[in-house]
Amino acid sequence: MPPILRKALIYLAIAAVAFVFVLPLWWAILSSFRPNEAIFRDLFPFTPRALWPEPFTLDAYVAIFERGFGTIIANTLLVAGLTTALGLIVNGLAGYAFALFEFPGKSAVLGIVVVSFMLPFEAIAMPLYSVVSQLGWIDHVAALVVPSVANGLAVFLFYQFFQQVPKDYYEAARLEGAGWLRILWSVYVPLSLPTCISAGLMLFIFQWEAFLWPLLAMPAQQFKVIQVGMAAFQDQYTTAWNQLFGAAVITALIPMLLLIPLQRYYVQGLAGSGIKG
Amino acid sequence: MSGLELKGLRKAFGLTEIISGVDLKIADGELVVFVGPSGCGKSTLLRLIAGLENVTAGQIVIGDHDVTKVDPAKRGVAMVFQSYALFPHMTVRQNIGFGMRVNRVPKPEAAARLEKAAALLQLTELLDRRPAQLSGGQRQRVAIGRAIVREPDVFLFDEPLSNLDAELRVQMRGELAALHARLGATMIYVTHDQVEAMTLADRIVVLRAGRVEQIGAPLDLYDDPDNLFVAGFLGSPRMNFLTAEVQPDGRLRPNGYAADLPSPVGGLTPGRRVVLGCRPENIEITDDGALTASVKTVEQLGASTFVHADCASSVVLAAELRQRWSLKNQTTLRFNLPTASTQLFDADTGLRIRQ
Amino acid sequence: MNRSPIPLLVLTLAPALLGLAVFRAYPIGLALYESLYTTIGGERVFAGFDNYLMLLTDVGFWKSLRVTLWFNLIINPLQVALALALALVFVQKLPGMAFFRLLFLIPIGISLPVAVIIWRIVLLPEGFLNGALGIVGLGPYRFLTSPDFALYSIIAIATWKGISYWMIFLVGGLQNIPPEINEAARLEGASPWQRLWLITLPLLRPTLLFVLVADITINFLLFAPVFMLTGGGPRGSTNVLMYEAYKSGFVFGDMGRAMAIVVCLVALLLVIVAIQFRLLSSAPKEAK
Numbered sequence: 079m080p081p082i083l084r085k086a087l088i089y090l091a092i093a094a095v096a097f098v099f100v101l102p103l104w105w106a107i108l109s110s111f112r113p114n115e116a117i118f119r120d121l122f123p124f125t126p127r128a129l130w131p132e133p134f135t136l137d138a139y140v141a142i143f144e145r146g147f148g149t150i151i152a153n154t155l156l157v158a159g160l161t162t163a164l165g166l167i168v169n170g171l172a173g174y175a176f177a178l179f180e181f182p183g184k185s186a187v188l189g190i191v192v193v194s195f196m197l198p199f200e201a202i203a204m205p206l207y208s209v210v211s212q213l214g215w216i217d218h219v220a221a222l223v224v225p226s227v228a229n230g231l232a233v234f235l236f237y238q239f240f241q242q243v244p245k246d247y248y249e250a251a252r253l254e255g256a257g258w259l260r261i262l263w264s265v266y267v268p269l270s271l272p273t274c275i276s277a278g279l280m281l282f283i284f285q286w287e288a289f290l291w292p293l294l295a296m297p298a299q300q301f302k303v304i305q306v307g308m309a310a311f312q313d314q315y316t317t318a319w320n321q322l323f324g325a326a327v328i329t330a331l332i333p334m335l336l337l338i339p340l341q342r343y344y345v346q347g348l349a350g351s352g353i354k355g
Numbered sequence: 356m357s358g359l360e361l362k363g364l365r366k367a368f369g370l371t372e373i374i375s376g377v378d379l380k381i382a383d384g385e386l387v388v389f390v391g392p393s394g395c396g397k398s399t400l401l402r403l404i405a406g407l408e409n410v411t412a413g414q415i416v417i418g419d420h421d422v423t424k425v426d427p428a429k430r431g432v433a434m435v436f437q438s439y440a441l442f443p444h445m446t447v448r449q450n451i452g453f454g455m456r457v458n459r460v461p462k463p464e465a466a467a468r469l470e471k472a473a474a475l476l477q478l479t480e481l482l483d484r485r486p487a488q489l490s491g492g493q494r495q496r497v498a499i500g501r502a503i504v505r506e507p508d509v510f511l512f513d514e515p516l517s518n519l520d521a522e523l524r525v526q527m528r529g530e531l532a533a534l535h536a537r538l539g540a541t542m543i544y545v546t547h548d549q550v551e552a553m554t555l556a557d558r559i560v561v562l563r564a565g566r567v568e569q570i571g572a573p574l575d576l577y578d579d580p581d582n583l584f585v586a587g588f589l590g591s592p593r594m595n596f597l598t599a600e601v602q603p604d605g606r607l608r609p610n611g612y613a614a615d616l617p618s619p620v621g622g623l624t625p626g627r628r629v630v631l632g633c634r635p636e637n638i639e640i641t642d643d644g645a646l647t648a649s650v651k652t653v654e655q656l657g658a659s660t661f662v663h664a665d666c667a668s669s670v671v672l673a674a675e676l677r678q679r680w681s682l683k684n685q686t687t688l689r690f691n692l693p694t695a696s697t698q699l700f701d702a703d704t705g706l707r708i709r710q
Numbered sequence: 711m712n713r714s715p716i717p718l719l720v721l722t723l724a725p726a727l728l729g730l731a732v733f734r735a736y737p738i739g740l741a742l743y744e745s746l747y748t749t750i751g752g753e754r755v756f757a758g759f760d761n762y763l764m765l766l767t768d769v770g771f772w773k774s775l776r777v778t779l780w781f782n783l784i785i786n787p788l789q790v791a792l793a794l795a796l797a798l799v800f801v802q803k804l805p806g807m808a809f810f811r812l813l814f815l816i817p818i819g820i821s822l823p824v825a826v827i828i829w830r831i832v833l834l835p836e837g838f839l840n841g842a843l844g845i846v847g848l849g850p851y852r853f854l855t856s857p858d859f860a861l862y863s864i865i866a867i868a869t870w871k872g873i874s875y876w877m878i879f880l881v882g883g884l885q886n887i888p889p890e891i892n893e894a895a896r897l898e899g900a901s902p903w904q905r906l907w908l909i910t911l912p913l914l915r916p917t918l919l920f921v922l923v924a925d926i927t928i929n930f931l932l933f934a935p936v937f938m939l940t941g942g943g944p945r946g947s948t949n950v951l952m953y954e955a956y957k958s959g960f961v962f963g964d965m966g967r968a969m970a971i972v973v974c975l976v977a978l979l980l981v982i983v984a985i986q987f988r989l990l991s992s993a994p995k996e997a998k
Contacts, residue, residue, distance in 0.1 A: 228729025349882020
């Protein structure tokens with residue numbers, strides 16, 4: 079095959095794939111800016127005008143926020159933010175301990191931690207409901223935050239990172255007379271910033287996307303998080319298409335705003351855990 | 356087997372030119388070493404010849420064929436990589452036989468070629484092992500074996516010894532020289548190590564910043580360099596350089612000294628700035644020497660002694676002596692640059708000034 | 711590294727380990743325990759293996775199991791193959807690739823519920839896809855309400871959302887293969903196709919295995935699209951075990967049956983994963 083033809087074919091394939099990824103999103107975005115009755119216009123028969131937000135209106139977004147979507151966003155940011163902050167501290171400390179301290183049974187405990195993240199949250203969501211209800215946390219914010227703080231994958235990411243930091247740093251700082259907290263804070267924390275970002279993103283996105291667990295743990299729906307809120311929205315306003323699209327766009331937008339500038343860290347964190355995991 | 360010719364070869368990545376016009380003719384059966392500091396383009400040049408990079412301008416001819424646009428696999432070249440690039444999931448046998456497998460060489464012939472190469476490289480015992488189970492030197496031999504069974508027109512070596520420890524490197528260097536003698540194949544060898552270049556090459560190509568500085572037999576380059584760069588690059592410790600000015604009487608006055616030296620070249624314009632070059636082994640330390648220097652360090656190696664001394668113009672002089680030496684630091688010594696073994700370069704262009 | 715004082719160890723390790731023990735390990739034990747109980751008239755009664763025995767003769771369970779297995783048999787190979795193809799494109803060094811790479815990553819930022827909402831409207835009989843298919847004279851189809859299409863629509867949505875994520879792992883694996891290995895194979899005369907099968911895929915095997923196993927565990931427990939799109943219907947065609955368990959426990963209040971189903975599901979998952987590991991990681995030894 080001549081190289082030019084080959085190149086053209088490759089580009090064609092890439093463009094086709096990108097098209098499939100982008101097109102539904104594009105349609106969702108532009109539809110959220112249309113009046114509801116105009117959503118399905120231009121589709122039968124199909125005209126290119128179906129790909130342009132016209133007529134243009136912000137009605138959908140106004141309506142969403144009037145229906146309390148703002149509170150839902152704030153709730154989710156609170157839950158995800160708390161989980162991320164606590165998770166970085168708790169899992170970072172554990173990763174540090176696994177990497178730098180020796181204790182009997184260490185490899186066995188570490189092995190269990192690693193296995194724990196291979197089992198998805200969904201598998202234990204229903205029994206976890208019983209645990210949380212024994213604690214009396216049903217319909218309480220703690221039910222969303224506390225069980226998600228300790229995360230095997232985050233521990234593993236930190237362990238992996240701290241382990242490849244040369245031990246000389248630790249020993250040199252010890253010889254200087256620094257205590258372990260001081261060493262952690264002034265040597266390891268600054269070094270581990272990329273790992274903090276990838277682990278933090280992971281925890282945040284995990285909470286942002288949580289669906290089954292908030293659905294089970296918050297049956298009263300007084301405190302709604304975004305994915306559940308959106309699903310409820312879908313049930314309530316089945317045919318308010320433009321508002322549904324608007325809610326979906328907002329829900330997708332926030333993690334995107336984090337992911338696009340920080341994608342490098344997220345990709346590295348994930349890919350690294352896959353190779354070694 | 357066949358020779359190779361590069362005509363006006365250029366390679367640019369975006370706006371940066373890595374290879375800026377290389378012309379070179381390599382004879383059939385010759386072992387040519389590309390040498391130069393890192394970033395000089397020697398590896399890129401090798402990858403252009405292999406076809407792993409596309410040529411920006413110019414021609415590559417192997418034998419009688421213009422291969423500039425030919426697929427790497429069809430150029431008749433085989434390459435040994437710096438990292439060996441052995442396939443980690445295959446045994447030594449599968450590694451060496453890989454090319455014959457994908458090219459559908461008939462099994463009996465493939466087996467015969469493989470056995471022959473394995474015997475030549477003493478790999479017969481190791482054929483069923485994987486690369487991870489081999490030592491550095493053994494991996495190196497497998498990589499060479501994979502090249503040999505292809506029976507290429509040209510062998511390409513990209514810093515093949517740089518991953519070995521010092522002792523093994525000397526040993527493998529000897530084995531490579533013996534292999535070349537035995538196969539009589541055309542080989543191109545890239546290294547930044549001038550000792551490898553001096554010991555292995557039929558001819559050395561010295562590269563700097565994508566250009567050829569000089570081509571020649573190792574000792575010719577050593578004894579008769581064309582410019583300051585080649586003079587300084589070959590030899591360790593490197594050649595001593597003293598900047599000097601041509602006096603009205605044609606003699607040379609080194610910077611910072613009040614004494615004049617006779618010029619190895621006549622007819623220089625007075626006032627011209629030149630560089631005197633003299634190799635450490637040619638420096639004469641005598642009491643009636645014309646120049647002085649202050650001893651900084653003395654390195655006793657047994658067979659020879661290296662003296663490093665500060666000259667007047669803050670240049671450090673290196674001298675290699677055959678006899679032992681007992682002077683202490685800080686003492687002043689007198690030395691001479693023997694006219695017959697001193698070379699002259701233009702201080703501005705760096706080019707050699709010949710008679 | 712010397713031994714460290716106990717208080718220090720407790721302080722650093724305890725929060726994470728306690729969290730994992732209470733919210734990961736304990737629920738697994740609890741599921742086993744609760745699956746041995748049943749609720750009769752609001753009273754919890756020990757039932758032994760009755761919950762499991764009843765599943766054996768439960769037509770709904772078997773039908774749901776069949777749906778789950780069929781769903782996984784299609785979606786996992788499909789996702790891994792597409793993610794691999796995407797990863798192979800992702801690592802190409804072509805002009806303009808940086809832009810396409812960003813597009814490839816977009817679905818990662820989109821949660822499954824969001825993907826479901828968008829696709830639900832795209833897939834409506836009067837929606838975008840039917841409109842586009844109308845250009846070539848096809849359709850309209852009832853993608854979500856016809857038993858022939860619903861499961862495959864869910865597969866398509868989950869795949870659309872999932873493959874970018876799995877692609878990332880495979881890209882990591884691909885970038886771990888030194889470029890000289892491929893260059894060496896190219897010089898030896900291996901075609902791109904041969905390089906893929908003889909070099910890239912064997913070297914990618916550990917990553918592929920990881921992705922396959924992780925993908926299976928996720929898809930075995932897939933819940934959100936079924937809950938939001940079809941509620942298990944039409945005519946039970948999308949009623950996967952995870953949804954069946956949810957209905958049992960949270961709609962019909964039979965926690966014992968729900969737990970028994972979850973335990974069966976996880977046990978089945980473990981068996982499949984174990985078989986995967988045996989098959990895929992022992993293959994290179996046989997090749998000797």
